[in-house]
Amino acid sequence: MPELRQNPITKEWVIIAPTRGQRPTEFKAEIHEDNSPIYDPNCPFCPGNESMAPEEILSFQSEQKNGWAVRVIPNKYPALTPQGNYTRKNISDFYRKMQDAVGSHEIVIESPQHNAKLGFMPDEQVKTILTAYKKRYLTNCNSGYKLVTIFRNYGEAAGTSLRHPHSQIIATPIVPNSKRYPVEEAMRYYDDNGACVFCDMINQELAVQDRIVILGKKFILFEPFASRIPYETCIMPISHAASFSFITSEEIEELAHILNQFLKLIYFKLNNPSYNYMIQTIPCKSERNLFYHWNLVLLPRLTKFAGFELGSGIHINNMYPEECAAILKDQK
Amino acid sequence: MPELRQNPITKEWVIIAPTRGQRPTEFKAEIHEDNSPIYDPNCPFCPGNESMAPEEILSFQSEQKNGWAVRVIPNKYPALTPQGNYTRKNISDFYRKMQDAVGSHEIVIESPQHNAKLGFMPDEQVKTILTAYKKRYLTNCNSGYKLVTIFRNYGEAAGTSLRHPHSQIIATPIVPNSKRYPVEEAMRYYDDNGACVFCDMINQELAVQDRIVILGKKFILFEPFASRIPYETCIMPISHAASFSFITSEEIEELAHILNQFLKLIYFKLNNPSYNYMIQTIPCKSERNLFYHWNLVLLPRLTKFAGFELGSGIHINNMYPEECAAILKDQK
Numbered sequence: 024m025p026e027l028r029q030n031p032i033t034k035e036w037v038i039i040a041p042t043r044g045q046r047p048t049e050f051k052a053e054i055h056e057d058n059s060p061i062y063d064p065n066c067p068f069c070p071g072n073e074s075m076a077p078e079e080i081l082s083f084q085s086e087q088k089n090g091w092a093v094r095v096i097p098n099k100y101p102a103l104t105p106q107g108n109y110t111r112k113n114i115s116d117f118y119r120k121m122q123d124a125v126g127s128h129e130i131v132i133e134s135p136q137h138n139a140k141l142g143f144m145p146d147e148q149v150k151t152i153l154t155a156y157k158k159r160y161l162t163n164c165n166s167g168y169k170l171v172t173i174f175r176n177y178g179e180a181a182g183t184s185l186r187h188p189h190s191q192i193i194a195t196p197i198v199p200n201s202k203r204y205p206v207e208e209a210m211r212y213y214d215d216n217g218a219c220v221f222c223d224m225i226n227q228e229l230a231v232q233d234r235i236v237i238l239g240k241k242f243i244l245f246e247p248f249a250s251r252i253p254y255e256t257c258i259m260p261i262s263h264a265a266s267f268s269f270i271t272s273e274e275i276e277e278l279a280h281i282l283n284q285f286l287k288l289i290y291f292k293l294n295n296p297s298y299n300y301m302i303q304t305i306p307c308k309s310e311r312n313l314f315y316h317w318n319l320v321l322l323p324r325l326t327k328f329a330g331f332e333l334g335s336g337i338h339i340n341n342m343y344p345e346e347c348a349a350i351l352k353d354q355k
Numbered sequence: 356m357p358e359l360r361q362n363p364i365t366k367e368w369v370i371i372a373p374t375r376g377q378r379p380t381e382f383k384a385e386i387h388e389d390n391s392p393i394y395d396p397n398c399p400f401c402p403g404n405e406s407m408a409p410e411e412i413l414s415f416q417s418e419q420k421n422g423w424a425v426r427v428i429p430n431k432y433p434a435l436t437p438q439g440n441y442t443r444k445n446i447s448d449f450y451r452k453m454q455d456a457v458g459s460h461e462i463v464i465e466s467p468q469h470n471a472k473l474g475f476m477p478d479e480q481v482k483t484i485l486t487a488y489k490k491r492y493l494t495n496c497n498s499g500y501k502l503v504t505i506f507r508n509y510g511e512a513a514g515t516s517l518r519h520p521h522s523q524i525i526a527t528p529i530v531p532n533s534k535r536y537p538v539e540e541a542m543r544y545y546d547d548n549g550a551c552v553f554c555d556m557i558n559q560e561l562a563v564q565d566r567i568v569i570l571g572k573k574f575i576l577f578e579p580f581a582s583r584i585p586y587e588t589c590i591m592p593i594s595h596a597a598s599f600s601f602i603t604s605e606e607i608e609e610l611a612h613i614l615n616q617f618l619k620l621i622y623f624k625l626n627n628p629s630y631n632y633m634i635q636t637i638p639c640k641s642e643r644n645l646f647y648h649w650n651l652v653l654l655p656r657l658t659k660f661a662g663f664e665l666g667s668g669i670h671i672n673n674m675y676p677e678e679c680a681a682i683l684k685d686q687k
Contacts, residue, residue: 025456031450035532040434040435115559120358120360123356124356172666175662183661191662193667200536201669202668223449231447301662329514329631330631333506335533
């Protein structure tokens with residue numbers, strides 16, 4: 024029997040309907056093969072091809088070998104560009120626009136190796152990637168942008184266009200409503216309860232245990248109660264912090280390890296799935312608040328967002344998060 | 356140069372970045388072939404196979420031939436089920452759920468012909484489909500459900516699992532926040548301006564003309580100013596009506612024709628794209644309000660929703676809606 028669950032942070036509902044997973048389909052599952060070479064002469068992210076890409080913003084040198092370990096470059100085909108005017112303009116009393124989409128769109132090249140995979144890199148390498156995230160996050164916030172979104176698209180179903188391992192950072196001159204809404208809900212929860220809804224969620228998860236997959240000293244990795252899709256995963260710092268910018272070097276160290284461990288786990292358990300992960304954090308200049316709590320959300324793209332999700336905003340999930348957690352922990 | 360545009364209804368922003376369309380990709384475009392037969396002995400929606408599916412709720416007989424033209428059946432693998440208890444239950448003072456996902460999940464089988472295509476059916480057939488939508492919409496609203504979502508998934512990229520032409524209707528016992536938000540924004544616009552934001556949008560579009568693709572007597576079909584993806588399309592009744600339930604038979608007649616015409620157009624111009632369409636309407640029991648305005652949104656699935664869209668809620672569109680409209684009208 025399906026049930027409905029509410030996400031206490033966003034107040035959105037999801038339908039958990041396990042029987043939907045049994046329905047017939049005429050379409051074959053995607054096959055994930057990857058025989059990319061270690062170096063691709065046509066790849067703008069491979070070492071030696073640096074001149075094919077725009078000039079680098081930041082780089083970390085390798086400790087073992089000559090050359091860079093991680094580098095950040097501007098996106099050659101940016102969604103936003105640093106030059107321009109911040110003015111919002113009304114067109115015809117009705118429509119509003121910014122003639123210039125001022126902002127920053129950066130690529131974090133995560134390894135010199137074309138076929139490297141996050142999940143199988145040394146923890147040290149992932150630490151460097153997360154350190155690059157933090158540095159660029161701070162610089163972008165300090166440049167006057169309003170929101171910095173750090174994300175990673177892995178695999179074709181997750182919308183990636185290049186195989187070389189990379190993440191992206193987009194800094195926008197606006198904060199969208201869809202970002203404000205969950206922040207407002209969290210603020211209302213704080214005003215009602217005198218506590219951060221995310222901190223309360225962590226306490227609940229620690230009490231119940233059955234949705235936790237990995238518990239570190241500084242981070243908790245769990246399958247949320249109101250997961251929208253199978254294996255939706257959340258990694259949250261256990262100590263309250265509204266902004267990713269507060270991540271400490273000890274936290275970076277543990278997060279690198281947990282992220283690596285989890286990505287390796289889903290590679291084997293879920294057959295190398297496409298996924299997106301996003302760091303959800305408070306907009307710039309509101310970092311010190313008590314009601315929001317940054318986190319990393321990972322969405323394996325095993326299903327497609329279809330008309331019902333797009334039309335109603337309600338998601339139908341055909342797996343219980345408790346079951347996903349048990350499978351990932353080899354308890355099922 | 357990219358620009359940012361705000362949707363006056365939802366207040367969400369989109370980035371229009373035409374140069375993003377030129378970036379290289381290592382992945383091939385999906386190929387759309389369809390050589391399905393007119394009848395498939397394994398298809399539960401084909402005539403003669405009715406016993407493979409649950410008992411029908413509604414049917415319309417064909418005027419030309421023996422048998423049904425359009426029928427509505429319960430989904431055999433429903434996301435929600437009509438039996439059960441509406442009670443919301445608090446679990447552990449923190450999480451809230453409805454133990455029973457009470458609701459209705461129906462399939463509108465749009466033709467007896469397995470390989471028929473919406474866009475190439477007679478207008479009369481599409482009228483019957485829209486009439487079925489209205490009848491089931493009314494019955495579901497009157498049964499006490501809170502929101503009725505009518506949608507169609509066409510093609511694999513749009514998440515369909517069966518080829519036989521069909522739409523779906525899901526009636527839920529809850530109204531999600533993501534539905535309430537745009538309604539609230541529309542209410543605020545009304546309180547500020549004394550006018551329906553959708554009606555004002557229609558007037559703007561009529562004044563500017565360059566985003567309109569089809570203009571009927573009762574409906575306007577246009578590419579919205581702040582389109583989230585290339586060829587996002589909106590069909591709106593020109594007369595104010597908050598709820599789809601008010602659609603008249605004259606409106607059904609014109610909508611059937613326009614929908615057919617538009618789907619044929621994108622079949623040829625966009626190479627038989629996968630798409631979702633959704634009827635966006637006010638929740639049940641608030642039908643008579645002056646600030647919301649029902650509409651049909653069609654999203655061709657030529658691009659994928661990736662980490663940035665999922666993380667920030669901001670969409671990056673690599674085509675101007677004015678350009679999409681010109682291409683569809685053969686002006687470019």
